[in-house]
Amino acid sequence: MKDYDIxxxxxxxxxxxxxxxxxGTIKEFTEFHGDRYFGDDGAVIxxxxxxxxMPVTVIxxxxxxxxxxxxxxNFGSAHPEGYRKALRLMKQAEKFHRPVICFVDTAGAFCGVxxxxxxxxxxxxxxxxxxxxxxxxxxxxxxGEGGSGGALALSHSDRIWMLEDAYFSVVSPESCAxxxxxxxxxxxxxxxxxxxxxxxxxxxxxxxxxxxxxxVAGLAEDIYSxxxxxxxxxxxxxxxxxxxxxxxxxx
Amino acid sequence: MELRSLFLKANNELEYSGNxxxxxxxxxxxxxxxxxxxxxxxNNFVCPNCGHYFTVxxxxxxxxxxxxxxxxxLNREYESKNILGFPEYDSKLQAAKEKSREFEGVICGExxxxxxxxxxxxxDGNFMMGSMGAVVGEKITSLFEYATEKSLPxxxxxxxxxxxxQEGMISLxxxxxxxxxxxxxxNKGNLYIALLTNPTTGGVDASFAMLGDITLAEPxxxxxxxxxxxxEKTLNRALPKGFQKAESVLECGFLDAIVPRDQQKSYxxxxxxxxxx
Numbered sequence: 001m002k003d004y005d006i007x008x009x010x011x012x013x014x015x016x017x018x019x020x021x022x023x024g025t026i027k028e029f030t031e032f033h034g035d036r037y038f039g040d041d042g043a044v045i046x047x048x049x050x051x052x053x054m055p056v057t058v059i060x061x062x063x064x065x066x067x068x069x070x071x072x073x074n075f076g077s078a079h080p081e082g083y084r085k086a087l088r089l090m091k092q093a094e095k096f097h098r099p100v101i102c103f104v105d106t107a108g109a110f111c112g113v114x115x116x117x118x119x120x121x122x123x124x125x126x127x128x129x130x131x132x133x134x135x136x137x138x139x140x141x142x143x144g145e146g147g148s149g150g151a152l153a154l155s156h157s158d159r160i161w162m163l164e165d166a167y168f169s170v171v172s173p174e175s176c177a178x179x180x181x182x183x184x185x186x187x188x189x190x191x192x193x194x195x196x197x198x199x200x201x202x203x204x205x206x207x208x209x210x211x212x213x214x215x216v217a218g219l220a221e222d223i224y225s226x227x228x229x230x231x232x233x234x235x236x237x238x239x240x241x242x243x244x245x246x247x248x249x250x251x
Numbered sequence: 252m253e254l255r256s257l258f259l260k261a262n263n264e265l266e267y268s269g270n271x272x273x274x275x276x277x278x279x280x281x282x283x284x285x286x287x288x289x290x291x292x293x294n295n296f297v298c299p300n301c302g303h304y305f306t307v308x309x310x311x312x313x314x315x316x317x318x319x320x321x322x323x324x325l326n327r328e329y330e331s332k333n334i335l336g337f338p339e340y341d342s343k344l345q346a347a348k349e350k351s352r353e354f355e356g357v358i359c360g361e362x363x364x365x366x367x368x369x370x371x372x373x374x375d376g377n378f379m380m381g382s383m384g385a386v387v388g389e390k391i392t393s394l395f396e397y398a399t400e401k402s403l404p405x406x407x408x409x410x411x412x413x414x415x416x417q418e419g420m421i422s423l424x425x426x427x428x429x430x431x432x433x434x435x436x437x438n439k440g441n442l443y444i445a446l447l448t449n450p451t452t453g454g455v456d457a458s459f460a461m462l463g464d465i466t467l468a469e470p471x472x473x474x475x476x477x478x479x480x481x482x483e484k485t486l487n488r489a490l491p492k493g494f495q496k497a498e499s500v501l502e503c504g505f506l507d508a509i510v511p512r513d514q515q516k517s518y519x520x521x522x523x524x525x526x527x528x
Contacts, residue, residue, distance in 0.1 A: 109477075111477040111485045112477075113482065113486070116475050116482070117503045119504075120457070122461040124458070125459070125461040125462050126462075128426060128427050128430035128458055129434050129462055133431075148423060149457045152424070152426060155427075156427045169420065169423075170416050170420055171414075180339070193337045193338055193419075194335075196420065201420055204420070206424060246424060247392065250385030250418075250421050250425060251386050251388070
């Protein structure tokens with residue numbers, strides 16, 4: 001399978017979406033709404049629930065199931081209030097010592113006049129900033145599309161996992177080809193060069209685990225045991241290791 | 252960097268300091284009038300006719316904002332590699348080095364500003380549009396760590412098209428890396444002033460450009476996350492007038508002040524003084 005096929009597959013409409021992963025892993029999921037500043041963003045679903053015997057905060061970017069549903073969730077592209085809702089609930093999780101699980105599936109943060117005027121850049125920046133020393137474990141799973149900054153805003157985590165058929169990229173292959181060669185035709189060539197598949201990102205050391213697709217029950221088990229491990233670490237070690245994890249990327 | 256590139260003249264004709272060019276004129280993009288290079292330079296690289304802001308390269312930017320001969324550069328020698336083997340990246344890096352006469356797209360160091368000791372970084376729009384790859388992320392992170400250790404403020408001048416796509420996810424994750432370093436610096440009670448210049452967009456806007464204790468901008472600078480053409484294409488309609496310009500970003504509540512170029516140094520001096528730096 002070519003890398004570009006993985007990108008196309010990750011966009012497929014028949015895939016499981018964030019709600020499926022939330023319902024499949026979390027019992028008694030209780031959704032909470034709103035960012036307390038502007039509104040409630042349909043693209044981000046967030047709340048609390050039980051992962052076996054462990055209370056957790058869970059946040060997902062949801063694309064929707066049918067046309068109407070997709071419009072309600074803005075096709076999984078969050079506005080600033082979505083990222084601010086996520087951050088509000090992460091701060092709440094910190095207060096009550098609950099670990100945080102993020103299911104990431106977005107083509108990217110929403111591109112629009114409103115989103116810009118309400119500070120899309122600032123919203124993403126604030127998430128990275130605050131998540132970097134959030135005093136509770138964070139585990140993110142890219143379940144489909146990991147579209148640039150919009151996906152990164154929920155991935156400043158102790159563990160970044162990816163489904164084997166998901167992708168995570170700095171830019172969509174189409175935009176990249178368009179910028180480089182003024183044509184989207186070479187998107188498949190560019191997709192190879194961007195190193196966006198789970199396998200390549202794992203080899204680069206940028207993600208921590210490749211998860212089997214379509215095995216929600218198995219994923220729940222893995223998340224549970226990983227969070228148990230992370231909850232045992234003392235706060236300073238946890239924050240320090242999270243800092244070093246990102247500190248070591250690159251040069 | 253190849254030796255010969257050290258001897259090449261800069262592409263930006265305003266920057267070339269040879270004598271012959273003193274009498275030369277350039278055409279201002281905005282008012283279309285011919286203005287002498289000497290006059291523009293004397294006027295802080297602002298067009299004396301219409302007030303248009305010419306781009307200023309990073310090294311001159313630092314000279315304009317810091318006390319004479321006070322700047323000491325850190326980590327100048329860091330150079331990017333084509334880690335992912337991305338097509339055409341090697342030649343682009345080479346061209347960027349020649350165009351900017353720098354090793355990379357950001358200059359970091361320590362200086363005094365009106366006698367106040369401060370760390371400073373300035374990005375360079377001539378280096379692949381100021382895009383952030385692993386080296387840019389590393390240099391800025393190191394600077395924040397250095398400033399945290401020495402309890403120094405940081406002044407950051409941004410200009411960037413965003414993450415450098417030729418370095419894939421490594422460049423995207425520099426956003427996380429720098430943001431975490433800014434947080435550590437802040438947690439120790441240190442001051443960070445960001446000065447946003449034209450353009451500050453994409454992954455830089457969505458990370459350290461928007462994380463200052465005090466966020467300033469130059470007049471008319473484009474500041475935003477998504478590129479205007481992308482938004483226009485997505486929405487299929489024209490963008491409102493002044494969209495993503497510093498003046499409207501201020502109105503939206505994301506900037507503390509817009510500071511004209513001739514007042515920037517004294518403005519920074521005042522802020523540093525009021526924070527006992």
